Amino acid sequence: xxxxxxxxxxxxxxxxxxxxxxxxxxxxxxxxxxxxxxxxxxxxxxxxxxxxxxxxxxxxxxxxxxxxxxxxxxxxxxxxxxxxxxxxxxxxxxxxxxxxxxxxxxxxxxxxxxxxxxxxxxxxxxxxxxxxxxxxxxxxxxxxxxxxxxxxxxxxxxxxxxxxxxxxxxxxxxxxxxxxxxxxxxxxxxxxxxxxxxxxxxxxxxxxxxxxxxxxxxxxxxxxxxxxxxxxxxxxxxxxxxxxxxxxxxxxxxxxxxxxxxxxxxxxxxxxxxxxxxxxxxxxxxxxxxxxxxxxxxxxxxxxxxxxxxxxxxxxxxxxxxxxxxxxxxxxxxxxxxxxxxxxxxxxxxxxxxxxxxxxxxxxxxxxxxxxxxx
Numbered sequence: 576x577x578x579x580x581x582x583x584x585x586x587x588x589x590x591x592x593x594x595x596x597x598x599x600x601x602x603x604x605x606x607x608x609x610x611x612x613x614x615x616x617x618x619x620x621x622x623x624x625x626x627x628x629x630x631x632x633x634x635x636x637x638x639x640x641x642x643x644x645x646x647x648x649x650x651x652x653x654x655x656x657x658x659x660x661x662x663x664x665x666x667x668x669x670x671x672x673x674x675x676x677x678x679x680x681x682x683x684x685x686x687x688x689x690x691x692x693x694x695x696x697x698x699x700x701x702x703x704x705x706x707x708x709x710x711x712x713x714x715x716x717x718x719x720x721x722x723x724x725x726x727x728x729x730x731x732x733x734x735x736x737x738x739x740x741x742x743x744x745x746x747x748x749x750x751x752x753x754x755x756x757x758x759x760x761x762x763x764x765x766x767x768x769x770x771x772x773x774x775x776x777x778x779x780x781x782x783x784x785x786x787x788x789x790x791x792x793x794x795x796x797x798x799x800x801x802x803x804x805x806x807x808x809x810x811x812x813x814x815x816x817x818x819x820x821x822x823x824x825x826x827x828x829x830x831x832x833x834x835x836x837x838x839x840x841x842x843x844x845x846x847x848x849x850x851x852x853x854x855x856x857x858x859x860x861x862x863x864x865x866x867x868x869x870x871x872x873x874x875x876x877x878x879x880x881x882x883x884x885x886x887x888x889x890x891x892x893x894x895x896x897x898x899x900x901x902x903x904x905x906x907x908x909x910x911x912x913x914x915x916x917x918x919x920x921x922x923x924x925x926x927x928x929x930x931x932x933x934x935x936x937x938x939x940x941x942x943x944x945x946x947x948x949x950x
Contacts, residue, residue: 597654597656597943598656598941598942598943599656599924599925599939599941599942599943600940600941601888601921601922601923601924601925601938601939601940602889602911602921602922602923603921604921605658605921605922607650607658607659607660608657608658608659608660609660611660612918612919613629613631613650613658613922614631614633614634614648614918615629615630615631615632615633615648615649615650616631616632616633616634616910616912616917616920617631617632617682617683617684617893617910618630618631618632618683618684618685618893618894618908619631619683619684619685619686619787619788619893619894619908620894620896620908621686621687621688621695621721622899623688623695623721625653626651626652626653626721627651627652627653627655627899628649628650628651628661628686628721628722629649629650629651629652629658630647630648630649630664630684630685630686630697631647631648631684632647632648632681632682632683632684633645633646633647633648633663634917634918634920635917635918636916636917636918637915637916637917638914638915638916638917639917640916640917640918641680641914641917642678642679642680642704643667643675643677643678643679643680643681644667644677644678645663645666645667646663646664646665646666646667646675646681647663647664647665647681647684647697647699647725648660648661648662648663648664649661649662649663649664649721649722649723651721651722655896655898655906655944661722661723662722662723663723663724664686664697664718664722664723664724664725665684665697665716665723665724665725665727666724667679667681671704673727674701674703674712674714674727674729674730675701675714675727676704677704678704678705679701679702679703679704680700680701680702680708681699681700681701681714682699682700682701682702682784682785683699683700683785683786683787683835683893684697684698684699685697685698685699685786685787685788685894686698686721686788687788687790687796687817688721689796689816689817690794691794691815691816692816692817693719694717694718694719694816694817695717695718695719695720695721695723695725696715696716696717696816696817696818697715697716697717697718697725698713698714698715698786698788698798699713699714699786700712700713700714700783700784700785700786700800701713701714701730708784710730711732711782711783711784711802712730712731712732712783713730713731713733713783713786713798713800714727714728714729714730714731715728715729715730715731715818715819716728717818728818731780731783731819731820732776732779732780732781732782732783733780733781733783733798733800733809733811733820733824734780734781734809734811734820734822734824735777735778735779735780735781736777736778737822737823737824738773738777739773739809739824739825739826740823740824740825740869741825741826741869741870741871742770742773742826743769746769746770746773746774747770747774749769749770749774751766751771753766753771753775756771764830765830767803767806767807767829767830768807768829768830769829771803772802772803772804772806772807773803773826776802776803781802781803781809781824782801782802782803782804783798783800783801783802783809784800784801784802784805784834785800785801785805785834785835785836786798786799786800786801786836787799787800787836787837787838787893787894789838789839789840789868791840791868792840795812795813796812796813796817797810797811797812797813797838797868798810798811798813798820799811799827799836799838799847800836801833801834801835801836801852803829805832805833805834805852806829806830806831806832807826807827807828807829807830807831807833808826808827808828808831808833808836808849809824809825809826809827810824810825810827810868810869810870811823811824812824825869825870827847827863827870827872828849828863828872828874831861832851832852833849833850833851833852833861834849834850834851834852835849835850835891835892835893836848836849836892837849837892837893837894837895837907837908838895839895839897839905841903841905841929841932842932843866844864844865844866844932845864845865845866845867845868846862846863846864846895846932846934847862847863847864847865847872848860848861848862848878848892848895848907848934849861849862849863849892850887850891850892855912855914857886857887857888857889857890857891857911858885858886858887858891859877859879859884859885859886859887860877860878860879860887860892860936861874861876861877861878862874862875862876862877862878862933862934863875864932864933875932875933875934876933878907878927878933878934878935878936879936879937880935880936880937881937881938882938883938884936887909887936888909888923888925888936888938889911889923890909890910890911890923891909891910891912892907892908892909893908893909893910894908895907895908895927896908898944898947901944901947903929904926904944904947905926905927905928906924906925906926906927906947907923907924907925907926907927907934907936908922908923908924909922909923909924909925910922910923911923925937925938925939925942926939926942926946926947928947
């Protein structure tokens, strides 16, 4: 009888443990399969086979933990609640001559799968060691397996010596003395929108900081990134192997000061969520819609609603995740940064719903996919 009772208690505990995992708790410690807080900040998710793969920045303790001392981490999950630590997909190296030497800055890694080459392609924002944020590069690596290891290829300043397709010809040769403009005034914003920084960076390539990736229905892939001193987003077409740029690109919301882009396609329309630029401090999210990846884009305002919506619930967007097998269900993924102790950053995952084309994000202390299916 005692054995039966003990067995019942063990089964009940297992059930309670499993059931307890079937919910999201935004902002809470999120243990992985090893019982450690998931370490995949600024990340994105790849769905391949029947598994989700979460890639992110591996942070360490203190302020120095915002630099890359370990590399890009990978976790896997079948249900989105419970995540297995798959280790470091792309490690940084001890070689001081390498672009990804220890102490560089690696941010917002994203992975996409190329069905033609059967390769997994990783892109991320890269800042070179001891150069602050002046390099403003994007970097690429490749692997035969989703979990890696990924082989580093190179970094880019995208779209060198090419003009955006939505750029007026007269702007190409426009002569403006930047020193005579007062920053953040209307005349300055007008000049930025008409190519002030595009022309400045034409020869060496455009800046690329916060970024995401998007694969369209036809298999074409795009790299969306903050450029022009974080003033304007650029959308750039990738080559068929997803490893470089074709040179076809366009600007999004020129002089709008957007970063942290996250993009999906829904009902034939492209939906973009971004944040403003306030460093580590949260701000109000923004949203945009377009009938084409190339624009024009129409502003839809702040998608967050309710208390603390003006600070996006103390977080910043990183990715929008379509839930597989569930029509029109999405998760808004964001980070709650802790710059003084980077490893303690928390994840804000919330349901993303729609009012027409406008994305809507509301706060929940706890929620489940079943709630998303039955709001």
